[in-house]
Amino acid sequence: MCDGISKRVVSMWFPRLASDRVLRARPVDGAFALTLKAKNTERIYCLNRAAEQAGLGRGMSFADARAFCPDLISQPARPDLDRAFLASLRRWATRYCPWVGYEGMDGLVLDVSGATHLWGGEPMMLADMRARVSRAGLELRLGLGESRGAAWARAHYGAAQSRLTDLPVAALRIDDQMVTALQRLGLRCIGDLTVAARAPLARRFGPDLMLRLDQAMGHVSEPIMPESVAPQFATRMSLPDPIGLTEDVMGITARLLRPLCDKLKAQEMGARRLCLTLRRVDQGHQQVELRLAAPMRDPSRILPLFERGVGEVDAGFGIDQMRIEATLIVPLPAQQIGSGQSSPDQLNDLITRIGTRIGLENIQRFLPADSHIPERAFSIAPAAFSKPETGWVAPRPRPLCLFPPEPIAARGPQPPVQFRWRRMRLTTGRAIGPERIAPEWWLSDDTWRTGLRDYWQVDTREGRRLWLFYTPQNPGWFAQGEFT
Template sequence: MFGGKARRIVSMWFPRLASERVLRVRPVEGPFALTLKEQNAERIYCLNARAEALGLSRGMSFADARAFCPDLLSREADSMGDARFLGVLRRWATRYCPWVGIEGEDGLVLDVSGAAHLWGGEGEMLADMRARAARAGLSLRLGLGDTRGAAWALARHGEGIAPPGEMRAALAALPVAGLRLSPTEVTGLARLGLRTIGEVMNTARAPLARRFGAGVLLRLDQALGEVPEAVSPEADPPHYGVRLSFPEPIGLEADVMAGAARLLEALCAKLQENEAGARVLCLELRRVDQGSQQVELRLAAPMREAARILPLFERGVGEVEAGFGIDQMRLVARVVEPLPIRQIGHATQTGADRLNDLISRIGTRVGLENIQRFLPADSHIPERSFIVSPAAYSVPGGSWVALRPRPLRLFPPEPIAGHGPRPPARFRWRRMALSTARATGPERIAPEWWLEDDAWRGGMRDYWKVETREGRRLWLYHTPQAPGWFVQGEFA
């Protein structure tokens, strides 16, 4: 009971949530479907109304769907994106009541007890929900009843409002799938001739319990209100933002840095409480003339130590125009990443921390994307054995796997004069006359057929490590299919 009245629960079901989320950004006129790979087979995950009208359905093989509908447009499903979008809808639904929870992958449940009169009644409240969802381009089916199970069944199999205290009558004609049963249980009940919830209610409970266990009866009792079922609202994510107001305007750089230090201490305490670290911080300075300036700080790694972050603000704060003074400061962590608590050791700062601080400091001047590092790549082709990645968004690791040593310097192949499969005894390279003293090889490297590479279209290469009498240690290769010699690297 709620304030002397029965509980009233609303179930929101978005039957085409995934496909309509995509179509809101890129609308299409024809049939459209999202696919998901299950057990090495592409299957239909979600589709629009046009595709459903042509006879396509969820779970159908994508190959069969294309055979039925050659004009079908498709895209790979994004489960994480759908979950984030459902979280946005949950926050939107709090306009109707504070108790809103997520139900499955495409539904919401609301405890609207005592809130319907604010909208003029239950019917008017549901009509407002439908209208707003339609304006957003979303299909929505609604059910309202005394229990969570009854609202769920009505939304998916009846769509309507069950009067208070009349759950049995409202659910009697609905199929047994409305009890939130598994497909196996629904099939088992159908074999017994029980196809509606009313038929299950009128059947002796003991035989059902012996055949199906307590699950079917539990779902029936939850729908009828015999067994309570709570609506657990989702907690809002923490907001990483702090504010500081001054009784008198400030304008000195030292005063602004002192205020930033106080804000950082409060923000870092909140980050530590949630085991998170900031990657992007924004310091907003509001002036007395209602103007504002922002100092954005992008970090090379998630951080929550105020003493490490504060010096990185110095350059940005020094460029701020205070005008007639600053009367308010606000610090927000725009991008936050998980940062578990670490064991405290005798060293206050590790080498990795010092490197990240250096990258962050340089990044404030030239941009984090412009500070790059080389990372090993899984390829035996010399040109493809490494990748260049931004240092702030990559982790050093791995190693190069090569049966033979690789040169320290690698450059585009430079042709030299030579004949035969062995390195030439004398050759000219970069206007130098060189003589071969010792040659080690060959190491045959074949092209990777699965990659399109114009430089390797000619075929395989035989690589040699050549030490010259003049002191040069070069990496040469010979192309057997089109005889020729090239220099591609130099050892230290």
């Protein structure tokens, strides 16, 4: 810290963070609580002030809570959404200072040293915090001090600038058992600990008590680690005059894509999903989502893929703001392209165009599978989420057209000279085989219960090239495929 600038820390505690998050979107009248299952029991996770006034508290079983308050409104808690909401509050708090860290699951800590004068002093800064958070529909308690421990103690057990020595010992961030033991010794506030002998306390309660006391009094520093901010792959533009024509929207989209793709290129990332948000003058929003078959960061390739979605947008009385964001990104390192390499860009663009109509999951490709059984020698996967493979291994040629075995009238282990198939009379011209295929005994497959199969490639004089097999255990001939 520079000379002349004292360390000042602000603790922001949101005592009802989870319930406030839910009630901001859907306000309710009366008691409200969030429940979370712990040890096979539904318990109160967070609740509003009305529920507390009804006698409910955190950790109470949900069954007991309903007995105390039959009109209780509840819904399951979502700790993951609470963490994301706290992360958004952390980003907002950087307006006051760049050093903002997390304080548990419902609080933030800010190192405002040297920044309070920008807000007209500490009281004006704290008042601005309260006003903004109150307008957002959140409950906030603030603590200010020369150390992180002091700020936390004032936020949780006092006022923003309470005397630290008057606060209870629980404000030192120690466990409940230690608090109870100190109270039994008559040490009820922090001031009692500051005048007590340190050595006996350290022997009885260990070094943690003295460490917390020194941290609160500012004798031992606690670092505030700001969260590393991930790059935001989004661009936005506010328009001076509303627009409504498809050509105008596509033109602004092109201008937004260029800086977005530059950001992706600088980070060696590619977008797999893009979201174009259009705000109308009536404050309505419409979104055009584009799911890409392969990661991209070329604006000239991405822009035409938005045409269909933009053409279906209802502009209303006009669009005055546009925002485009890469909502799903994956690594896309730079590659050296030589003259002998073929680019799959055209195929990926085609898959994307078709996928916007029928869904990317419905465009599928065949992939090789490790099996000598013809029906199991391939798998089907969405083309947008798989890569083509060239590892097809087969000892003999396989037909492109496979179908369930169809019996034909013939006898003997040799291919028939004449036979009927699908109401056609065919004559064998050439037969190549046999290729014996045994069933995979470790798998149960009703179609292969007949045992071995001897496969033949049969060229008929009528032009049909069929794939026939003979079953020695239960003599019979079947057709299963056709060569093209």
